[in-house]
Amino acid sequence: NVYYQSIDGIPDRTYDFIVVGGGTAGSVIASRLTEDPRISVLVVEAGPDNEGVLDLQIPGYYFQIPATYNWNYETEPGANIHNRVLKFDRGHVLGGSSCINGMVYTRGASDDYDAWAKITGDPGWSWNALFPLYKIHEKWLPPLGGRNITGQYDPRVHGYNGKTQVSLIQKSPDEFDLRALNTSTQYLCKDFPFNLDPNSGTPLGLTWTQSTIGDGVRSSASAAYLDTPVRARPNLDIVVNAYATRLLSSGTEKKKQLDIRTIELAPRSGGTTRKTLTAEKELILSAGAINSPQILLNSGIGDSADLTSMGIQTILNLPNVGKDMSDQPVTVALWNTTSGVPFPLLDPAAALEQWKSNHTGPLSAFATRQTIWSRIPSNSTIFKRFGPDPASGEGAPHIELSLYDDGAVAGTSIILLTPKSRGTVKLRSNNPFDPPRIDLGYFNNPFDLEALREGARLAKQFFSAPSWSDYLAAPITADPDAADPAPFEDNTRDFVLTTLHPVGTAAMSARGSKAGVLDPDLRVKGVTGLRVADASSIPLIPTGHPQAAVYALAERAAVLIKSAWY
Ligand SMILES: Cc1cc2nc3c(=O)[nH]c(=O)nc-3n(C[C@H](O)[C@H](O)[C@H](O)COP(=O)(O)OP(=O)(O)OC[C@H]3O[C@@H](n4cnc5c(N)ncnc54)[C@H](O)[C@@H]3O)c2cc1C
Numbered sequence: 292n293v294y295y296q297s298i299d300g301i302p303d304r305t306y307d308f309i310v311v312g313g314g315t316a317g318s319v320i321a322s323r324l325t326e327d328p329r330i331s332v333l334v335v336e337a338g339p340d341n342e343g344v345l346d347l348q349i350p351g352y353y354f355q356i357p358a359t360y361n362w363n364y365e366t367e368p369g370a371n372i373h374n375r376v377l378k379f380d381r382g383h384v385l386g387g388s389s390c391i392n393g394m395v396y397t398r399g400a401s402d403d404y405d406a407w408a409k410i411t412g413d414p415g416w417s418w419n420a421l422f423p424l425y426k427i428h429e430k431w432l433p434p435l436g437g438r439n440i441t442g443q444y445d446p447r448v449h450g451y452n453g454k455t456q457v458s459l460i461q462k463s464p465d466e467f468d469l470r471a472l473n474t475s476t477q478y479l480c481k482d483f484p485f486n487l488d489p490n491s492g493t494p495l496g497l498t499w500t501q502s503t504i505g506d507g508v509r510s511s512a513s514a515a516y517l518d519t520p521v522r523a524r525p526n527l528d529i530v531v532n533a534y535a536t537r538l539l540s541s542g543t544e545k546k547k548q549l550d551i552r553t554i555e556l557a558p559r560s561g562g563t564t565r566k567t568l569t570a571e572k573e574l575i576l577s578a579g580a581i582n583s584p585q586i587l588l589n590s591g592i593g594d595s596a597d598l599t600s601m602g603i604q605t606i607l608n609l610p611n612v613g614k615d616m617s618d619q620p621v622t623v624a625l626w627n628t629t630s631g632v633p634f635p636l637l638d639p640a641a642a643l644e645q646w647k648s649n650h651t652g653p654l655s656a657f658a659t660r661q662t663i664w665s666r667i668p669s670n671s672t673i674f675k676r677f678g679p680d681p682a683s684g685e686g687a688p689h690i691e692l693s694l695y696d697d698g699a700v701a702g703t704s705i706i707l708l709t710p711k712s713r714g715t716v717k718l719r720s721n722n723p724f725d726p727p728r729i730d731l732g733y734f735n736n737p738f739d740l741e742a743l744r745e746g747a748r749l750a751k752q753f754f755s756a757p758s759w760s761d762y763l764a765a766p767i768t769a770d771p772d773a774a775d776p777a778p779f780e781d782n783t784r785d786f787v788l789t790t791l792h793p794v795g796t797a798a799m800s801a802r803g804s805k806a807g808v809l810d811p812d813l814r815v816k817g818v819t820g821l822r823v824a825d826a827s828s829i830p831l832i833p834t835g836h837p838q839a840a841v842y843a844l845a846e847r848a849a850v851l852i853k854s855a856w857y
Pocket residue numbers: 311312313314315316317335336337338380381382383384385386387388389391392393394395396397533534535536577578579580582583586790791792793825826827835836837838839841
């Protein structure tokens with residue numbers, strides 16, 4: 292139950308499990324394992340504590356979270372995006388990226404998880420198998436203020452006694468939302484049907500956006516799973532400001548398998564002090580899609596040629612570590628409004644005062660209120676030109692449109708949910724403190740740029756409905772249907788951004804398969820004592836924002852670990 296501020300404080304004792312990275316997945320796993328008083332766990336987190344930090348509690352502070360809570364990475368220049376370097380945020384705090392993310396809560400399509408089951412050969416990853424875990428993790432709450440939300444979500448698909456609080460926005464729909472709803476129900480029902488709930492496994496259509504917010508407060512993994520009663524457990528210790536530099540082999544087991552249960556730690560501030568700890572049973576690596584592969588590579592687990600070139604001795608040649616990263620690129624389609632008058636600016640002091648007094652007002656929310664989940668029409672030429680449809684099934688969207696309105700400008704973001712391009716995470720040097728090289732690989736596969744064009748067409752179609760004729764004026768962004776395709780392409784390369792949804796850098800695959808890095812039970816292939824459980828383990832990016840999938844994966848990780856040992 293004691294909480295250590297540096298590696299110097301870690302007591303001289305043993306733990307059954309050491310969870311490396313107290314982020315989204317790590318918080319869930321530590322919390323679930325220590326529900327059993329027989330199991331002792333140490334959580335090692337590089338960042339500071341989240342508790343009591345207002346900036347991490349106020350949903351509307353998304354854009355002003357201090358840099359201390361961020362790894363502040365930058366990507367490598369993108370060859371296909373005019374060599375642009377993108378800011379690449381990652382949570383650097385207990386609770387990880389769930390403390391700094393956009394809080395959008397989407398599980399994706401049931402087809403996605405059924406594809407996980409197929410890829411891994413483990414039906415335990417299917418939608419039907421994970422659905423009960425979704426219910427266990429979630430605590431659905433009505434929006435504070437009690438507005439009527441009947442018809443805006445499906446009560447049957449939510450959990451009510453779980454940890455992560457999920458809700459719809461407190462504010463009632465405004466004129467823009469009603470226009471969008473009208474577009475779907477009156478004019479374009481066939482292409483953009485209204486869908487009661489995006490989290491039922493069948494997301495296609497126009498939906499009301501759900502967020503990991505409860506009673507106006509961000510519900511991060513640390514706030515939800517490592518709350519005060521959990522921290523008080525005598526079988527759970529947490530150390531913050533502790534940087535895992537590498538994993539060390541504890542020798543080979545009887546079956547001549549590598550046994551890795553030892554972690555080397557350093558103060559987050561750097562320097563040469565090191566401390567090693569060995570877990571009695573297992574190490575659980577949950578440092579996220581960028582840092583889990585970084586730690587594996589630093590330990591000599593990865594592509595041996597790459598490791599040799601960095602001067603790192605290979606202890607296990609696992610060529611796919613840090614490869615096959617999927618991330619979802621985002622662009623926009625915007626129009627001037629007929630009024631051209633922006634909404635009045637927020638009075639920050641008054642908004643903060645209101646939030647502090649009762650957790651209501653503009654700071655109680657962040658994301659847009661409505662989201663459209665669409666498929667690229669099956670007769671689109673892109674499936675002929677660039678190969679098979681990357682979507683997991685007919686129920687999975689390719690494109691997400693998050694509707695946007697600031698009074699003067701309105702439209703939507705366009706997210707490609709099913710990218711074909713893959714990126715990499717590599718080491719910069721053999722200094723464990725050096726930030727890794729993050730190459731997003733955007734548009735390495737030409738399908739992705741053309742799929743965004745299809746997304747822009749969907750946006751254009753949606754906003755061409757009569758419900759918008761007196762609200763939208765001239766388009767601001769390039770026309771996807773222009774006779775000359777170059778301006779749209781050029782603009783997209785200029786403006787595309789990352790959704791910060793990297794997954795798959797240490798992915799699961801079938802037992803015995805040479806693909807991937809992990810077996811279906813999240814154990815590193817060819818190793819005993821070590822699992823990776825976080826966004827890097829995901830074998831196929833879900834067609835939504837990934838935090839919900841990470842929660843489900845972490846819940847199952849805890850089940851797998853408990854059933855393996857107890
Ligand atoms: C700005 C932003 C916005 C996003 N918006 C959304 C959204 O709206 N909806 C959504 O679903 N998803 C969103 N995401 C993505 C989502 O938050 C992540 O996919 C998810 O939280 C990843 O969980 P994780 O457990 O894999 O990693 P993290 O939650 O990132 O956890 C990794 C943890 O490991 C720690 N760590 C790393 N290296 C070390 C080390 N060497 N030693 C010790 N500890 C270490 C980190 O500090 C961190 O706490 C967003 C992400 C970001 C960054």
